[in-house]
Amino acid sequence: xxxxxxxxxxxxxxxxxxxxxxxxxxxxxxxxxxxxxxxxxxxxxxxxxxxxxxxxxxxxxxxxxxxxxxxxxxxxxxxxxxxxxxxxxxxxxxxxxxxxxxxxxxxxxxxxxxxxxxxxxxxxxxxxxxxxxxxxxxxxxxxxxxxxxxxxxxxxxxxxxxxxxxxxxxxxxxxxxxxxxxxxxxxxxxxxxxxxxxxxxxxxxxxxxxxxxxxxxxxxxxxxxxxxxxxxxxx
Amino acid sequence: xxxxxxxxxxxxxxxxxxxxxxxxxxxxxxxxxxxxxxxxxxxxxxxxxxxxxxxxxxxxxxxxxxxxxxxxxxxxxxxxxxxxxxxxxxxxxxxxxxxxxxxxxxxxxxxxxxxxxxxxxxxxxxxxxxxxxxxxxxxxxxxxxxxxxxxxxxxxxxxxxxxxxxxxxxxxxxxxxxxxxxxxxxxxxxxxxxxxxxxxxxxxxxxxxxxxxxxxxxxxxxxxxxxxxxxxxxx
DNA sequence: TCTTGTGAATAGATTCACAGCT
DNA sequence: AGCTGTGAATCTATTCACAAGA
Numbered sequence: 200x201x202x203x204x205x206x207x208x209x210x211x212x213x214x215x216x217x218x219x220x221x222x223x224x225x226x227x228x229x230x231x232x233x234x235x236x237x238x239x240x241x242x243x244x245x246x247x248x249x250x251x252x253x254x255x256x257x258x259x260x261x262x263x264x265x266x267x268x269x270x271x272x273x274x275x276x277x278x279x280x281x282x283x284x285x286x287x288x289x290x291x292x293x294x295x296x297x298x299x300x301x302x303x304x305x306x307x308x309x310x311x312x313x314x315x316x317x318x319x320x321x322x323x324x325x326x327x328x329x330x331x332x333x334x335x336x337x338x339x340x341x342x343x344x345x346x347x348x349x350x351x352x353x354x355x356x357x358x359x360x361x362x363x364x365x366x367x368x369x370x371x372x373x374x375x376x377x378x379x380x381x382x383x384x385x386x387x388x389x390x391x392x393x394x395x396x397x398x399x400x401x402x403x404x405x406x407x408x409x410x411x412x413x414x415x416x417x418x419x420x421x422x423x424x425x426x427x428x429x430x431x432x433x434x
Numbered sequence: 435x436x437x438x439x440x441x442x443x444x445x446x447x448x449x450x451x452x453x454x455x456x457x458x459x460x461x462x463x464x465x466x467x468x469x470x471x472x473x474x475x476x477x478x479x480x481x482x483x484x485x486x487x488x489x490x491x492x493x494x495x496x497x498x499x500x501x502x503x504x505x506x507x508x509x510x511x512x513x514x515x516x517x518x519x520x521x522x523x524x525x526x527x528x529x530x531x532x533x534x535x536x537x538x539x540x541x542x543x544x545x546x547x548x549x550x551x552x553x554x555x556x557x558x559x560x561x562x563x564x565x566x567x568x569x570x571x572x573x574x575x576x577x578x579x580x581x582x583x584x585x586x587x588x589x590x591x592x593x594x595x596x597x598x599x600x601x602x603x604x605x606x607x608x609x610x611x612x613x614x615x616x617x618x619x620x621x622x623x624x625x626x627x628x629x630x631x632x633x634x635x636x637x638x639x640x641x642x643x644x645x646x647x648x649x650x651x652x653x654x655x656x657x658x659x660x661x662x663x664x665x666x667x668x669x
Numbered sequence: 670t671c672t673t674g675t676g677a678a679t680a681g682a683t684t685c686a687c688a689g690c691t
Numbered sequence: 692a693g694c695t696g697t698g699a700a701t702c703t704a705t706t707c708a709c710a711a712g713a
Contacts, residue, residue, distance in 0.1 A: 213703075213704070214703090214704095215703080215704060215705090216704095217641055217644050218637075218641060220640070220644070221634075221636065221637040221640040221641065222621070222637065224640070225619065225620075225621075226621065239671090239672065239673090240672075240673070240674095241672085246621070247621060248621045248623075250705075250706070252705075252706055252707070252708090253704085253705060253706075255672090255673065255674065255675085256674080256675075256704090256705080256706090258673095258674090259673085259674055259675070263673085263674070265672075265673050265674080266672080266673075266712090266713065267671080267672050267673045267674080267711075267712045267713050268670075268671045268672050268673075268712075268713045269671080269672070269673085269713070270671095270672070270673085271673090283644070284640045284641075284643055284644045284647075285643040285644055285646060285647030286640065286643060288647075290639075290643055290646070292639070298538075299534075299537055299538035299541045299542075300538040300542070302534055302538070303533075303534035303535040303537070303538040304635065306534045307534075307535070307635055314639075314640070314643060315636075315639055315643075353646055354639065354642055354643070354646065377646065377649060378642040378643075378645065378646045379642075380635075380638050380639060380642060384460065385460075386457070386460075386461065386481070386482060386483045388483075392649075394642060394645045394646070396638045396641060396642055398633055398635070398638060399456070400539065400542055400615075400633070401456065401550075402453075402456040402457065403615050403631045403633060404525075404527070404549075404550055404589065404615060405455070405456040405459070405519045405521065405549070406452055406453060406456065406519075406631060407589055407613040407614075407615060407629060407631055408519055408520040408521060408525055408549060408550075408589070408613075409452050409455070409518070409519045409520055410452075410613065410629045411520060411525070411588055411589065411612065411613045411629070412519075412520030412523075414612060414627075448681075448682075449681090450681080450682060450683090451682095474693090474694065474695090475694075475695070475696095476694085485683075485684070487683075487684055487685070487686090487697095488682085488683060488684075490694090490695065490696060490697085491682090491683080491684090491696080491697075493695090493696090494695085494696055494697070498695085498696070500694075500695050500696080501690090501691065501694085501695075502689075502690045502691050502693080502694050502695045502696080503690070503691040503692075503693045503694050503695080504691070504693085504694070504695085505693095505694070505695085506695090
């Protein structure tokens with residue numbers, strides 16, 4: 200029952216689409232800054248570096264916010280995507296681990312900008328505890344559970360060494376956190392219902408290395424690789 | 435012609451598979467450290483947090499490196515994956531932009547560990563140029579082209595402010611670079627044949643916020659959302 | 670006339686389930 | 692008896708191509 204609405208708003212937006220919404224949002228913000236009032240799917244797709252049919256299908260999952268023959272109203276679309284992503288409220292984020300990376304994250308401007316607010320910083324190292332960063336004192340990891348509850352933290356960023364990441368995850372999950380952004384190079388074990396996203400420098404470098412190697416192989420031109428190249432060029 | 439070999443080794447490994455190989459490699463290294471000699475697809479899959487059929491299919495793209503009834507030899511598989519990813523050679527990496535993030539990246543241990551070597555650091559800020567980091571002097575961005583060529587850099591990490599990223603990308607591409615890891619929050623415009631991977635904190639946070647919002651919506655229990663929850667629990 | 674929104678077609682990834690080998 | 696490797700089935704995502712609407 201209650202099966203009306205734009206068909207998509209009601210039930211899940213595809214993951215692949217959700218992953219691209221931030222990209223569109225950024226492109227739209229760029230256009231807005233340059234004073235553009237209206238944009239076609241084609242132009243927005245170019246700005247975001249995707250195919251325009253994909254962009255239109257993605258946006259169609261949020262609703263029907265364009266005007267045929269005209270395009271999309273930039274401000275209106277910014278608002279709709281922001282709302283869909285939950286950026287119209289602001290989320291209290293805690294960063295655990297104030298090493299080089301943690302500091303970089305805390306200082307990262309775009310972080311605080313829209314929708315997110317660094318509400319706590321934690322470290323286990325007592326020589327770092329007490330230091331101030333972006334106006335926040337670094338607190339001792341012992342305070343983790345208390346602070347998460349009292350400051351209504353909803354997203355935790357783990358920027359600890361690898362060995363500390365799982366215990367930290369266990370503790371924040373026990374404190375009710377269900378959204379974790381993990382920078383430590385380990386696979387976190389978490390119960391169902393907890394979302395973990397992982398950012399991993401070495402993984403990204405390895406993927407680049409793979410492709411770089413392929414390119415090098417092609418240039419050195421073994422017969423098999425030459426054939427691959429020919430096939431690749433057909434595309 | 436020459437259409438033999440394990441059917442997969444010759445022609446492209448799926449992107450989704452390539453993206454997971456680093457994950458398997460890490461899980462395998464963990465097992466190796468604990469002295470495990472042999473592992474089944476099931477156990478390795480658990481360690482890597484994926485489905486075992488997927489793991490087997492992924493590995494089958496590299497070749498037939500398991501033993502039926504037994505599993506995979508840990509050391510041998512580490513070697514095969516490393517070779518496939520191109521980690522048996524080492525890649526000279528340059529980091530452009532030595533702010534908080536650039537420093538964190540330069541100091542990141544796992545970076546240097548296997549396959550990668552920080553071979554140059556660049557910044558436009560003359561007050562940073564000359565400073566030493568991980569044994570390397572920070573060089574002025576003017577040296578970019580020369581250094582890329584003379585030190586045989588093959589991967590460039592862009593950790594500059596957003597506005598500097600595209601010009602830097604243009605310059606490194608003009609110097610022959612075809613692999614870029616971009617931390618700046620912009621879509622880089624690059625010609626065909628250049629691989630760009632993007633790591634983006636705010637994108638990741640926005641994706642988490644989306645899911646977090648969904649969870650919150652469910653708990654507040656509108657009829658439609660309650661229905662969604664019921665459906666989700668069927669799975 | 671121009672551009673959206675979307676069915677239909679295609680491509681790609683995941684999962685199932687079991688034959689085949691050790 | 693146990694586990695890999697893989698066809699077949701399924702699910703998800705992308706792209707095409709055009710009807711419908713401004």
